Amino acid sequence: MKLLWAAVCFLLVLMISLPEAQSALTHDKDLVRVRLLSLPKKIQLTGQGLRFLNLAEPYRSVAIPENKQAEVRLMKKDGKNLWALKFNNQDREHLFTEKYLMIQGDGLRVGSQTLPNRVLLSSSGQQVDVVGVMPLDEYIVGVLASEMPLGWPLETLKAQAVAARSYTLAVMAERQEKAYHLESSVLDQVFRHIVAEDENDPKIQKALQAVRETEGVKLFGPGHKILKAFYHADCGGQTTLAKNVWNGGVNSGTAVDSSCPTSPSAQWTLKVKQSDLAQRLHLPSLAELATQKVIGDARVRAVKVAMNDGTQKAIGANEFRQALGFSELRSTLFDVKKSGEEFVFTGRGFGHGVGLCQWGSRAMGMRGHSYVQILKHYYPLAKLN
Numbered sequence: 001m002k003l004l005w006a007a008v009c010f011l012l013v014l015m016i017s018l019p020e021a022q023s024a025l026t027h028d029k030d031l032v033r034v035r036l037l038s039l040p041k042k043i044q045l046t047g048q049g050l051r052f053l054n055l056a057e058p059y060r061s062v063a064i065p066e067n068k069q070a071e072v073r074l075m076k077k078d079g080k081n082l083w084a085l086k087f088n089n090q091d092r093e094h095l096f097t098e099k100y101l102m103i104q105g106d107g108l109r110v111g112s113q114t115l116p117n118r119v120l121l122s123s124s125g126q127q128v129d130v131v132g133v134m135p136l137d138e139y140i141v142g143v144l145a146s147e148m149p150l151g152w153p154l155e156t157l158k159a160q161a162v163a164a165r166s167y168t169l170a171v172m173a174e175r176q177e178k179a180y181h182l183e184s185s186v187l188d189q190v191f192r193h194i195v196a197e198d199e200n201d202p203k204i205q206k207a208l209q210a211v212r213e214t215e216g217v218k219l220f221g222p223g224h225k226i227l228k229a230f231y232h233a234d235c236g237g238q239t240t241l242a243k244n245v246w247n248g249g250v251n252s253g254t255a256v257d258s259s260c261p262t263s264p265s266a267q268w269t270l271k272v273k274q275s276d277l278a279q280r281l282h283l284p285s286l287a288e289l290a291t292q293k294v295i296g297d298a299r300v301r302a303v304k305v306a307m308n309d310g311t312q313k314a315i316g317a318n319e320f321r322q323a324l325g326f327s328e329l330r331s332t333l334f335d336v337k338k339s340g341e342e343f344v345f346t347g348r349g350f351g352h353g354v355g356l357c358q359w360g361s362r363a364m365g366m367r368g369h370s371y372v373q374i375l376k377h378y379y380p381l382a383k384l385n
């Protein structure tokens with residue numbers, strides 16, 4: 001009987017373990033991989049029921065039975081990764097010779113940072129990337145909680161959830177071969193991991209509701225391809241097309257927002273010293289600046305800079321914003337004047353201006369519009385399904 005029980009247990013373990021044994025990156029294609037941290041080569045992890053897994057054959061798993069701390073160290077041997085795992089302060093190290101190391105457990109943490117129940121360690125140069133692996137809608141709740149105040153109207157949150165879901169799926173298709181699909185910062189979408197205790201918070205419940213009530217809903221571009229649905233904080237009165245910002249991308253249409261000139265980023269001013277600006281643009285000197293616009297569009301397309309020796313250079317407006325800092329030069333809806341030793345930028349709006357405008361969608365939600373109406377306003381050429 002004991003033997004039979006042992007055999008059943010063995011089979012059960014095998015059944016639970018096998019799908020993971022086969023779960024190389026391509027097998028987990030429905031799960032979102034988000035880079036959460038980039039750390040030095042030695043990582044201290046804590047959690048309950050920690051398990052460490054190789055992703056490919058020969059399949060190997062090391063489990064830590066109790067709630068203990070583990071240390072993972074990345075080494076290189078013959079150009080290959082070697083992950084050395086140590087726990088319970090024992091001297092013995094478990095070695096994993098794989099490109100990636102999968103870690104599973106409850107209450108996973110690195111320092112004070114809480115992590116999803118499943119993470120992937122991947123080496124990038126001198127650093128180790130800690131990549132969260134999770135189902136799409138679990139990720140979208142964490143994006144919603146970071147990208148938009150959860151006190152905003154439910155329909156506005158639902159429109160944001162659909163835009164974020166569409167953006168995520170489009171980017172996952174583009175980057176499926178990479179160790180991670182998305183950054184957890186403004187470079188893609190800001191994300192924070194929602195721990196189970198937070199789910200009782202009424203605001204988090206509202207985010208969960210917005211995601212649940214739009215489950216599976218996505219935006220599509222031409223050829224029924226999922227739309228890389230961009231969004232931004234404040235359009236300043238009118239949105240723009242992806243090609244005007246990045247010289248490419250799908251045309252999902254533009255929208256006029258009469259409410260945005262009253263939003264908090266409606267007007268802004270930025271003063272930058274002439275010498276600071278030259279330094280940030282990596283120029284030897286800077287004498288004058290002039291904006292280049294297209295008739296009918298208030299946004300700057302390029303900035304023409306003249307140096308002290310008379311040479312000139314045109315810098316794309318998005319590149320110019322990046323050099324000054326996206327949160328300092330808040331949009332490309334600006335004018336610039338020279339005042340003594342300073343350049344004074346006066347502008348409107350916040351963000352690149354493509355796709356959904358968050359402040360405008362808040363105004364629409366407050367006026368009683370549905371998330372479908374909000375999405376049709378901001379992506380008039382896209383299909384919703």
Ligand SMILES: [Zn+2]
Pocket residue numbers: 234235236237238257260357358359360361
């Ligand atoms: Zn707007």
